[in-house]
Amino acid sequence: MSNVFRYLVVCFCIISLAGCANMSARQKGFAKGAAVGAVVGGGTGAVIGNQVDDSNRDTGAAIGAVAGALIGGTIGAIMAKEEPAPAPPCPKAEPAPPAPKPVPPAPVKKEKIVLRGINFDFDKSNIKPEFQPVLDEAAAILAKNANVSVVIEGHTDSVGTEAYNQKLSERRADSVKKYLVGKGVASSRLETVGFGELRPIASNDTDEGRAMNRRVEFKVSE
DSSP states (O other): OOOOOOOOOOOHHHHHHTTTTSSOOOHHHHHHHHHHHOOOOOHHHHHHHHHHHHGGHHHHHHHHHHHHHHHHHHHHHHHHHHHOOOOOOOOOOOOOOOOOOOOOOOOOOOOOOOOOOEEEEEEOOOOOOOHHHHHHHHHHHHHOOOOEEEEEEEEOOSOOHHHHHHHHHHHHHHHHHHHHHHHTTTOOOOOOEEOSSOSSSSSSSHHHHHHHSSSSEEEEOO
């Protein structure tokens, strides 16, 4: 096999390698540079070998091709730029989670209003001094709850006639109303009613029981 033929085989192999698709950018650069260097080096070597001696033409071409391939491949590999790696595919956007349902506000718990009742002496409707603080407390509670109305209920023990006790229970309720109005409670928020001796809370057969029945109670309404 002549040196020229070997030179062509080398060039063909180098050019073939330059076209491989699975080569990196630097490998492709080396192959392409080597191919170009082999062609140029081989031609140059042939010319130089022919000038020295016609029989050295093939040898000079082969040497020039190999040297040119190495030099050209090295330069091609250095100058080649690696191709950037393909960007990863964008992840699919997940649908936004549904907005949470609004939490209904907790129901407002109404304050329980408790008004303490008071008691009276036998056959009396005037307010005893020891019960004035109780009514003062009731007036303060009503002042803080302007939407609250009150029914003032008067009661008696069973001593005396039913008709008399009915009127006495009404006077006791009216006495409490006047006191609260004097403390600033609107008269329109206070209703009075007398029940006489009809609603005892204790026995009327003892002094203690009758004392408990001589009373005024509050019924709160809104």
